[in-house]
Amino acid sequence: MTKILPSSPLGVALIGTGFMGKCHALAWRNVAATFGGAHPRLEVLCDLPDSKAQGLAQQFGFARATGDWRAAVNDPAVDVVSITTPNGTHREMAEAALAAGKHVWLEKPMALTLTDAQAMADAAAARPGQATMLGYNYLRSPAFQAAVRMVQAGEIGTPRAFRGVYDEDYAADPDLPWSWRHTLAGGGLGALGDLGCHLISQMVALMGPVAEVTAITDIAHATRPSPEGPRAVENEDSALAILRFASGAQGSFATSRVARGRKCRLQWEVHGTLGTLVFDQENMNELWVHRAGEAGFTRHLTGPEQPDFAAFCPAPGHNFGFNEQKVIEARDLLAAIAGGPVTGPDFAAGLQIERIIHAMAASDGRPVTL
């Protein structure tokens, strides 16, 4: 897979410096060192308050800092904007960046509502020369890419069934305080928006488009404590679904943010007519493969026969890490900007993911056609 990489440096703005903000910063620092091409110029970092932005700009190696995201977005030295702020800000920032002529790298989920996501996809479609990329990190892991290649090469025959879950336990404690994240207006969807959309991004890459979904959701803890007393949780703690794919295959889907003991259990399997693949992100360097005629499942460790891993390490079984997924994502965004293949998900593909999670949220046990 030859990737086209930029020969002239691009200027970068980063908005937000939390979990994903730091991950973007490290990715921008490493992408050229890992894969070649021109090093991005780290122009401006935006966070609040200014002092925090100043400190982290120094730490992450950005030339300037600001507390004003509009200034960052409109900075003439900036070509591409990383947006890693809370979901409720995504639409406004992304639209502004697009309007300013910038490429956009946006964390998932796209937006709080399907209406917002549609508008953003429309905005991106109106500017075909500007690349968009959504932060579906897990699509980049070498083991996942190997799985996709195996499916595409027919190594497990025709995929007939998908089984997938994405469970974590960060909200399992009923004493976790109430926050705006638990509201539809502030947080949007719950487990579906935070976790489930990752699983769908992988599911669609493996199985193709979804035709129909039927889902139920649950709020495990109806209220959470706040200084003003218990307040209602509005978005789902978990969701379960069954799906029909356009191909005729079928699937099951589950996600939960209240699954005690699960930390990053993004786990799925694909049943093909000639074999089965099994993956679990908690052991992201293992892909389990069974092909007809083999005795059982074989553990494939990530190794340099996977090209994106080889750029990091020539030794098999020397673990690839979560953060390194983001470096590959940056590489793919840079390739798209440089006119190479659009591996996405861009805003158009991201909208499809949003449609699925919102269909699940609205299904209430009835089939929804997509």
Place this chain on the structure above:
Amino acid sequence: MTKILPSSPLGVALIGTGFMGKCHALAWRNVAATFGGAHPRLEVLCDLPDSKAQGLAQQFGFARATGDWRAAVNDPAVDVVSITTPNGTHREMAEAALAAGKHVWLEKPMALTLTDAQAMADAAAARPGQATMLGYNYLRSPAFQAAVRMVQAGEIGTPRAFRGVYDEDYAADPDLPWSWRHTLAGGGLGALGDLGCHLISQMVALMGPVAEVTAITDIAHATRPSPEGPRAVENEDSALAILRFASGAQGSFATSRVARGRKCRLQWEVHGTLGTLVFDQENMNELWVHRAGEAGFTRHLTGPEQPDFAAFCPAPGHNFGFNEQKVIEARDLLAAIAGGPVTGPDFAAGLQIERIIHAMAASDGRPVTL
């Protein structure tokens, strides 16, 4: 758990000598040696042809052999009848055995149709002094029993979600010849009847009654080869479902007989408000437990703190086997006959399982209330 065991020996008839027939025979030979109580008298073994019955009666240690199942059922020396013949024979044999005043130990699924299962349950209900037991082996494994006790004791808080699959691959090969098993009239349901019902038996034991189910099914191989050319497969190769339990908990369910590489993957997890349990029958001596405050999942190996295991072996981690489940099932049947607790599933409880799998088969993506 004190079990009441028979003090006077019961006479046994065994009909069928295949996979489950041999398993019943070994269970009858071992139950008293393992748990105490009077040894059953192995009176009569029935199979066809007579010569096979003769040979296996000698091998299994039965006093007499016959090719006539009615003779076996009506034998005055027989108190309890093990029925391990194809599903299409279950109703007739079970009703005859009940009519002859015998206790009945019947392999699952109960019957080909819900009508048949209802009739059988009615027949059993009309004879409350005669015990019935269905062969849901997996309910007896020490690890599963430990899981049930943990749930009942509140060790994982309130169960909120169930995720379960039962997958095998015995029908994955499209060249597997067509047989009567692939017809509704001859085989009844497909994966649901053969595998899925086991999962439901465990699910209900863990989660309580099901209120509503929505399911889809798939026939992966529409036809299978026969000497007369390809013939249609009528029953499902796989099924997927989402469920609401009467408790308010939710669940997902999947079963497949075409899952390449899966041999006995009866795998489930229960998410409670205070912990999570995970089990996979392919490693049936492991129960994985996470409780709030613990670092991760802990592997609980089957050991003598589980009373039913202790009767076989005093040493932890010395593996319990599939066949030994049946010995415990025999013990539980004998206890019910002796007036002890009815741990079942008897025909009444089995009917509930049948209702669920038939609801799944009929759902076609629409919710069905149970």
Place this chain on the structure above:
Amino acid sequence: MTKILPSSPLGVALIGTGFMGKCHALAWRNVAATFGGAHPRLEVLCDLPDSKAQGLAQQFGFARATGDWRAAVNDPAVDVVSITTPNGTHREMAEAALAAGKHVWLEKPMALTLTDAQAMADAAAARPGQATMLGYNYLRSPAFQAAVRMVQAGEIGTPRAFRGVYDEDYAADPDLPWSWRHTLAGGGLGALGDLGCHLISQMVALMGPVAEVTAITDIAHATRPSPEGPRAVENEDSALAILRFASGAQGSFATSRVARGRKCRLQWEVHGTLGTLVFDQENMNELWVHRAGEAGFTRHLTGPEQPDFAAFCPAPGHNFGFNEQKVIEARDLLAAIAGGPVTGPDFAAGLQIERIIHAMAASDGRPVTL
């Protein structure tokens, strides 16, 4: 593998009714039902006091009971004697049984001392028409047998290295009371005699004879509590060794009875020039196989392609159990008695195992030639 099985029934005496005594009893009850051949006659069971023997004779299905082991050994209706009593009794009982013209099935280790083991092997050699068998259960598991066949068939090329451990934790608690088992005179060797000998039985079956061993041992808890105050532990809690095999291959060996959390970790791997095998008795139905050119290790689940498993169950992945190993061992003893192959370990082969563990116990870090 055609096995020759007895056509006329053999009379059995069982001495001892603990862990292994019950295991022998179940094996005698099941061997013909599982594999065919004449059913053994369960003639006499011996334990103390008489009342216990009476109760367990009834439970296990023996015709008579006695508290006098010499009476059992000399009973004219008895052809074969199962000896499952403490190690210090093995020599006297085995020699008496051999002198009485009986076949002998003896639990491991053979004896407390090498002198005793040598005498027993001599006694057996003097009576070539009488079969002896030592209770190395783990040699019989289908997965282990599959491993041996793979090695013998050259599937992993030439074995070059062995790595093995057998760890349990039954003596890990320093408050475990002192007993005669902790003395050389009463218990003989410690972890080596109880656990290590099992590992050696498998190691030799996989790798062939041992040429040289160097070992060190440790007593983790120098004293243990007794009613009279702390008393000294005389035999080793753990042992470590390196080995040279006659073939030129090398090996490492470890055993411990104080390995916290280990329940039955009889775990080993064989490195061949063309592949690697890995096994762990705690998951005794899994054999992990890697062959040159394959991507990684493949999980081979026990299944009916392994003939000794097929006799119990026709379904792959339906777990074989610890106790069922003993049924195969009984079958192999009966085959030897009937003039079939001697799969052993008989007393001659057992003596070789004793030599190795006693060499380890005596090595103190210096090489010992065997």
Place this chain on the structure above:
Amino acid sequence: MTKILPSSPLGVALIGTGFMGKCHALAWRNVAATFGGAHPRLEVLCDLPDSKAQGLAQQFGFARATGDWRAAVNDPAVDVVSITTPNGTHREMAEAALAAGKHVWLEKPMALTLTDAQAMADAAAARPGQATMLGYNYLRSPAFQAAVRMVQAGEIGTPRAFRGVYDEDYAADPDLPWSWRHTLAGGGLGALGDLGCHLISQMVALMGPVAEVTAITDIAHATRPSPEGPRAVENEDSALAILRFASGAQGSFATSRVARGRKCRLQWEVHGTLGTLVFDQENMNELWVHRAGEAGFTRHLTGPEQPDFAAFCPAPGHNFGFNEQKVIEARDLLAAIAGGPVTGPDFAAGLQIERIIHAMAASDGRPVTL
């Protein structure tokens, strides 16, 4: 654990751009962005030919390139030198760098011979103001650090036994061509120098100093093909050892470069009087912990309660990667340079590791006191 980080930037030279060279480059790029402190200045990169150095200097972000390592070492803008070239060059380069007043970060093993290692340690001791660090990456992984902390905190009581292996299969193929790496003069020790020393670095961190070692070694493939025909392999393909620690604990050790199917199996366990730890680098984000009174082993996933992980990612179970270990190593070197704690292994501690592997190589089955 407060780390002292440099407040003024240090100038870096990197010699070598292979597997470890790129790993060092990425570490230098990331250390300040991850942990804070002044960003190192990437001054000069050295490799041959010049064109390669030029290209990789651009890619890795170094200001200048050279083909002359002495120029790099003596560059006045350089404060610290990363040496990642073949083992035979280590002594000369390290001594030159020390003589030039530089801090030295050197890949393991230190040198080809014990004499060289001793000389290097002497040179470093003579310049106490210059820090040295050896590239024992695996010491830095969060799971390993957690294990060390648990041992030091007494969570598993007193360590009594160590079991460790480090196996790979990169030399398993007998058709792997002969190279200078297979000679003592060119490559030094074999598996011990390449792999075994890593295991020892961890073993010593967990168990303390080694008092005595007894080892045997094997050359699995006596010759390897070369254009001139088969040539002799001089250094070991594998080694096995038993050890006594100064504490009185005992250990076993194994390493192989010909273990088919093993990719990075740096696997060990520590048996303490109150618990057991188990680790395998192939799943480097898992630490398995058993403590007295717990049911079994618990899987501890790497998470932000481990401070060095938290700097990369706030989310538990989001995998740490092999390359990220090196960033922590860089941080620890910078801390030592800045006058903080010396976590090493510096050259003095590295010499102890060399003494152990050379003792193993020379033992030939006889105990060697250290």
